[in-house]
Amino acid sequence: MTRAKQDSCDVAIIGAGMAGMAAALFAAERGLSCILVGNGGSLLFASGLLDLLGVHPVAERRRWRLPYDALVALAREEPLHPLARINAVSIRSAFQSFVAALGAAGLRYAPLGERNRNVLTSIGTIKATHGVPISMIAGADLLDALDARPSCLLVDFRGLREFSAAQIAATLGDRWPRLRHQRIEFPGYEAAAELYAAHLARALETGKTRERTIALVKPLLGDARAVGLPAVLGLARAGEVHAAFEAGLGVPVFEIPTMPTSVPGLRLLAALEAAVSARGVRRRHHATVRALAFDGEGGTATLALDGAAGGVRARAVVLATGRFTGRGLTADRRQIRESILGIPVHQPGSREFWHQRDFLDASGHAINRAGLLVDEAWRPLDAGGEPFWPRLYAVGSILAHQDWMREKCGSGLAISTAWAAMQHVARQLRGTAAG
Amino acid sequence: MNSPSFIQTEVLIIGGGVTGTALARDLALRGVACIVIEKDDINAGASGRNHGLLHSGARYVAGDRAAAIECRSEGEILKRVAAQAIQDTGGYFVAVEGDDERYIADFPTYCERAGIMARAVDVAAARALEPALSERAIAVFEVPDASIDPFRLSLESMAQARSLGARLMRRTRVTGFEREGRRIRAVRVRSRTDAEEVRIEAAQIVNAAGAWAREVALLAAAPIEMTYSKGTLLVTHTRLASRVVNRLRSPANADIMMPGGTVSIVGTTSTQVDTLDNIHPTTSEADLIVEEAARMLPALATMRFIRAYSGVRPLVGSAGVADGRAVSRGYALFDHEDQGLDNLVTITGGKLTTCRLMAERAADLVCRRLGVTRACLTATTPLPVDPDTGWTEPGRGPREWMHFHGPEDTLLCECEMVSGSAVDAICAALRATGDTPTLTDIGLRSRVGKGACQGAFCSVRTVAHLYQRGDFQARCGVNEIIDFLGERWRGQHAVLWGEQLAQAELMEALHCGLFEEDLLGAPNVDSAGEKSP
Numbered sequence: 001m002t003r004a005k006q007d008s009c010d011v012a013i014i015g016a017g018m019a020g021m022a023a024a025l026f027a028a029e030r031g032l033s034c035i036l037v038g039n040g041g042s043l044l045f046a047s048g049l050l051d052l053l054g055v056h057p058v059a060e061r062r063r064w065r066l067p068y069d070a071l072v073a074l075a076r077e078e079p080l081h082p083l084a085r086i087n088a089v090s091i092r093s094a095f096q097s098f099v100a101a102l103g104a105a106g107l108r109y110a111p112l113g114e115r116n117r118n119v120l121t122s123i124g125t126i127k128a129t130h131g132v133p134i135s136m137i138a139g140a141d142l143l144d145a146l147d148a149r150p151s152c153l154l155v156d157f158r159g160l161r162e163f164s165a166a167q168i169a170a171t172l173g174d175r176w177p178r179l180r181h182q183r184i185e186f187p188g189y190e191a192a193a194e195l196y197a198a199h200l201a202r203a204l205e206t207g208k209t210r211e212r213t214i215a216l217v218k219p220l221l222g223d224a225r226a227v228g229l230p231a232v233l234g235l236a237r238a239g240e241v242h243a244a245f246e247a248g249l250g251v252p253v254f255e256i257p258t259m260p261t262s263v264p265g266l267r268l269l270a271a272l273e274a275a276v277s278a279r280g281v282r283r284r285h286h287a288t289v290r291a292l293a294f295d296g297e298g299g300t301a302t303l304a305l306d307g308a309a310g311g312v313r314a315r316a317v318v319l320a321t322g323r324f325t326g327r328g329l330t331a332d333r334r335q336i337r338e339s340i341l342g343i344p345v346h347q348p349g350s351r352e353f354w355h356q357r358d359f360l361d362a363s364g365h366a367i368n369r370a371g372l373l374v375d376e377a378w379r380p381l382d383a384g385g386e387p388f389w390p391r392l393y394a395v396g397s398i399l400a401h402q403d404w405m406r407e408k409c410g411s412g413l414a415i416s417t418a419w420a421a422m423q424h425v426a427r428q429l430r431g432t433a434a435g
Numbered sequence: 436m437n438s439p440s441f442i443q444t445e446v447l448i449i450g451g452g453v454t455g456t457a458l459a460r461d462l463a464l465r466g467v468a469c470i471v472i473e474k475d476d477i478n479a480g481a482s483g484r485n486h487g488l489l490h491s492g493a494r495y496v497a498g499d500r501a502a503a504i505e506c507r508s509e510g511e512i513l514k515r516v517a518a519q520a521i522q523d524t525g526g527y528f529v530a531v532e533g534d535d536e537r538y539i540a541d542f543p544t545y546c547e548r549a550g551i552m553a554r555a556v557d558v559a560a561a562r563a564l565e566p567a568l569s570e571r572a573i574a575v576f577e578v579p580d581a582s583i584d585p586f587r588l589s590l591e592s593m594a595q596a597r598s599l600g601a602r603l604m605r606r607t608r609v610t611g612f613e614r615e616g617r618r619i620r621a622v623r624v625r626s627r628t629d630a631e632e633v634r635i636e637a638a639q640i641v642n643a644a645g646a647w648a649r650e651v652a653l654l655a656a657a658p659i660e661m662t663y664s665k666g667t668l669l670v671t672h673t674r675l676a677s678r679v680v681n682r683l684r685s686p687a688n689a690d691i692m693m694p695g696g697t698v699s700i701v702g703t704t705s706t707q708v709d710t711l712d713n714i715h716p717t718t719s720e721a722d723l724i725v726e727e728a729a730r731m732l733p734a735l736a737t738m739r740f741i742r743a744y745s746g747v748r749p750l751v752g753s754a755g756v757a758d759g760r761a762v763s764r765g766y767a768l769f770d771h772e773d774q775g776l777d778n779l780v781t782i783t784g785g786k787l788t789t790c791r792l793m794a795e796r797a798a799d800l801v802c803r804r805l806g807v808t809r810a811c812l813t814a815t816t817p818l819p820v821d822p823d824t825g826w827t828e829p830g831r832g833p834r835e836w837m838h839f840h841g842p843e844d845t846l847l848c849e850c851e852m853v854s855g856s857a858v859d860a861i862c863a864a865l866r867a868t869g870d871t872p873t874l875t876d877i878g879l880r881s882r883v884g885k886g887a888c889q890g891a892f893c894s895v896r897t898v899a900h901l902y903q904r905g906d907f908q909a910r911c912g913v914n915e916i917i918d919f920l921g922e923r924w925r926g927q928h929a930v931l932w933g934e935q936l937a938q939a940e941l942m943e944a945l946h947c948g949l950f951e952e953d954l955l956g957a958p959n960v961d962s963a964g965e966k967s968p
């Protein structure tokens with residue numbers, strides 16, 4: 001019997017969400033050969049906004065305008081938090097490098113500043129974030145200048161069920177009196193009852209549909225100094241579509257992120273896939289890692305895959321499998337487990353303490369802080385507090401002692417921990433010279 | 436000084452559960468004018484938090500034959516007059532290895548004595564029809580149990596009562612009584628939206644406040660003795676069986692599995708509680724139900740649950756009984772005459788299955804006092820189907836969507852296929868009675884939020900739709916979403932493991948991670964502000 005073919009690499013990354021993609025990018029940038037296992041489906045939930053850190057401490061719901069100042073407070077008060085263990089220089093480098101890679105793949109972000117920017121959401125709330133796609137930045141600029149009562153027009157499309165410009169305008173009406181709204185028919189889809197953001201985005205990549213849409217919006221402009229639209233302005237050619245809208249309408253145009261699965265999520269996925277493949281990262285797209293075996297302390301790891309022929313051998317492995325939605329963690333009625341290896345999970349005493357009875361309880365749900373404990377080199381620990389395997393690392397939301405949904409640090413956690421862990425991977429693999 | 440506003444009616448009914456609404460219909464059919472006062476919404480009490488079992492009576496044959504007989508005959512009546520709210524699924528009573536052999540042996544005789552058809556079914560044949568049954572089943576009987584939609588029953592009863600002149604005041608609470616000699620001269624009520632109290636003068640007053648009947652009676656200084664039994668139920672993600680499945684034993688925890696459209700509901704527990712505040716399902720109740728019910732239906736051990744809820748059974752009679760099941764499930768009718776009152780009636784206890792009968796008895800007493808001689812019509816008059824109120828039925832959304840949806844119509848809830856036009860119909864019906872619809876109202880009257888996403892996605896689409904239709908204005912939408920998801924969450928938190936835990940995480944990622952609903956009104960701090968005190 002012949003063994004199925006196995007591919008070898010320096011580092012295998014399990015999970016292609018935000019953290020896995022970032023880890024693959026950074027591995028390649030450090031010259032490591034890399035195989036990334038898993039599809040990027042979880043990125044479709046992303047909004048395109050890259051949060052660094054918005055809130056700390058959660059229980060006080062304290063919002064920070066300056067994320068790097070928030071990080072200082074976090075490091076002081078929650079030293080176990082994954083972001084508290086990474087220095088600001090590394091975090092800046094990680095974000096710069098990530099955003100540069102996206103930019104090179106055609107998804108441009110506004111320059112990363114010191115200040116969190118405010119962005120409108122589709123339900124009319126305002127979200128603060130660090131990295132804002134160029135296509136959304138004009139909205140953030142307007143929100144900075146609300147005192148000047150800027151006139152702005154929001155446009156939506158009949159049939160796009162999750163987005164109502166009327167809702168946003170009404171919700172913000174008392175703070176933003178000159179926010180107007182109009183609903184139009186999406187050209188070519190007049191007969192469709194339900195519109196899907198991705199279809200509209202694709203349609204707007206054809207010049208004709210784009211021109212017809214611009215022509216429908218133009219007469220509605222009035223004195224508007226800017227136009228807001230649901231985030232459907234193109235997919236792969238989003239930059240071109242956005243520029244065409246601005247040129248055609250003669251005012252800044254901004255997108256408003258919508259509910260998943262969203263077009264900005266699709267763009268992020270496409271850009272990250274392009275970026276990792278441009279850097280020579282090999283993919284096992286439709287595969288999931290079923291099991292992971294290690295040949296001894298100094299040896300290699302072997303990944304057994306479902307959904308793809310052959311396995312993967314790697315000198316180092318990075319777990320970027322996410323939490324419960326990502327499937328990196330699973331829970332039955334009694335306990336939370338790490339899904340592939342059964343690595344011990346730091347968790348509350350019993351299910352009774354997992355969740356608060358109020359969804360929005362200010363202290364947050366204890367289960368969100370459950371996860372893997374890691375050493376200073378981002379290696380998950382076994383029950384004895386020792387690294388589970390000397391070259392097994394964990395990054396992203398699977399880590400314990402963070403609550404990204406409440407702290408507004410999802411992307412920051414993914415990108416920064418990927419960066420920090422990859423520093424250690426590179427150092428360690430150099431130390432053990434390739435065979 | 437302004438005198439408080441003032442309303443007059445013949446009969447004032449306190450409580451808009453299955454009993455209060457059945458009573459409104461009963462009185463209206465007899466030509467008696469009435470008003471229903473409900474502090475929250477239709478079926479906000481036990482009527483909206485029960486198992487939905489139209490009892491054949493078989494559950495009570497050994498312990499309470501009178502109750503069993505009552506259930507049997509009321510079940511037969513409701514199947515005739517309110518067929519639209521009932522799915523005549525039939526039911527099995529199933530014993531598993533280790534269950535009391537004596538009870539199993541006596542069961543058919545008990546049923547016969549109560550006049551309940553119980554047919555022994557070969558265990559293998561039963562398992563062929565209901566493959567979810569345990570292979571350790573040792574005896575199966577078939578009985579005429581059925582499933583009933585209490586929302587539909589109440590909403591349609593109220594709709595008919597209204598068409599005959601009755602009035603419903605939702606979100607209005609009874610706050611006090613004005614006594615004068617042997618009469619209550621007026622009832623003071625307060626609506627959630629108006630600061631002002633309203634006085635209602637009625638010839639007769641019926642306290643149909645379910646578990647709250649004691650509180651209400653106390654307001655009239657006419658105390659009644661009642662105990663409260665909390666029960667918890669779990670909702671599965673998929674349907675487990677097509678019949679009702681009961682455990683064949685003396686009533687205990689987690690004995691019943693109800694098929695309900697696309698889901699199944701298992702329970703209940705029974706815990707004596709002292710107050711009506713803070714009633715919610717706990718993780719230990721959920722565990723108990725899963726473990727116990729899995730003995731009858733093993734798939735429950737690994738099944739995904741999407742929701743849990745608790746209700747309180749008002750039990751009338753001696754206080755201080757350890758297990759609520761030992762107190763009668765029969766109803767109680769108080770005339771309060773020995774407490775010096777001639778125009779107050781309390782009707783409480785009982786069951787969903789017997790609500791029509793309870794209403795009849797209360798109406799008989801009220802009519803006797805009013806000198807009205809018309810007989811009760813509810814046992815023979817079919818409950819009219821109301822097109823605006825059938826949206827709680829699981830199959831209706833998909834069915835109408837497939838067959839009738841217009842070109843402009845869209846699906847707002849993809850799990851349960853609730854369309855924009857269904858939401859519009861619900862809003863129109865609420866507006867027709869002078870109400871302002873909320874997302875929670877729509878949730879109660881449809882299947883929005885009842886599928887696997889538990890509202891995470893459909894709440895957003897429905898609110899967008901309501902803004903577009905002009906139903907929502909200003910910034911209420913965010914708060915509506917928060918209220919709605921908060922209510923859905925309270926029903927989820929005891930069953931968050933496995934797949935549903937991932938779903939809950941996604942809901943938080945969307946509503947907190949992206950929409951930042953957790954930060955409304957939160958303080959903003961920058962380092963300058965922090966450094967300079």
Ligand SMILES: Cc1cc2nc3c(=O)[nH]c(=O)nc-3n(C[C@H](O)[C@H](O)[C@H](O)COP(=O)(O)OP(=O)(O)OC[C@H]3O[C@@H](n4cnc5c(N)ncnc54)[C@H](O)[C@@H]3O)c2cc1C
Nearest residue numbers: 015017018019038042051288289321322326396397410411
């Ligand atoms: C609704 C929503 C809104 C969001 N909004 C924002 C936002 O506004 N700003 C922001 O910064 N971030 C946002 N995020 C993104 C968030 O930052 C990331 O989802 C988070 O950081 C988690 O990333 P992760 O890579 O750790 O985990 P995941 O994204 O969960 O990725 C884990 C991946 O691992 C894969 N996997 C698991 N097990 C295996 C296996 N055995 N084999 C192979 N693959 C496996 C999974 O399929 C999955 O793709 C949002 C996310 C969601 C869901």
Ligand SMILES: Cc1cc2nc3c(=O)[nH]c(=O)nc-3n(C[C@H](O)[C@H](O)[C@H](O)COP(=O)(O)OP(=O)(O)OC[C@H]3O[C@@H](n4cnc5c(N)ncnc54)[C@H](O)[C@@H]3O)c2cc1C
Nearest residue numbers: 450452453454474480481482486488609645666746787788
């Ligand atoms: C867990 C559980 C499972 C059950 N399962 C079944 C079953 O399968 N089959 C069955 O037949 N029966 C079942 N029952 C019993 C059944 O649900 C109840 O008997 C029935 O719903 C009682 O209806 P009601 O209208 O009398 O009371 P409720 O439904 O409680 O109505 C009372 C109403 O009064 C209102 N109210 C209270 N105080 C005031 C005030 N001051 N002013 C205005 N309004 C007020 C409340 O908001 C409430 O809506 C179950 C009960 C529970 C708890």
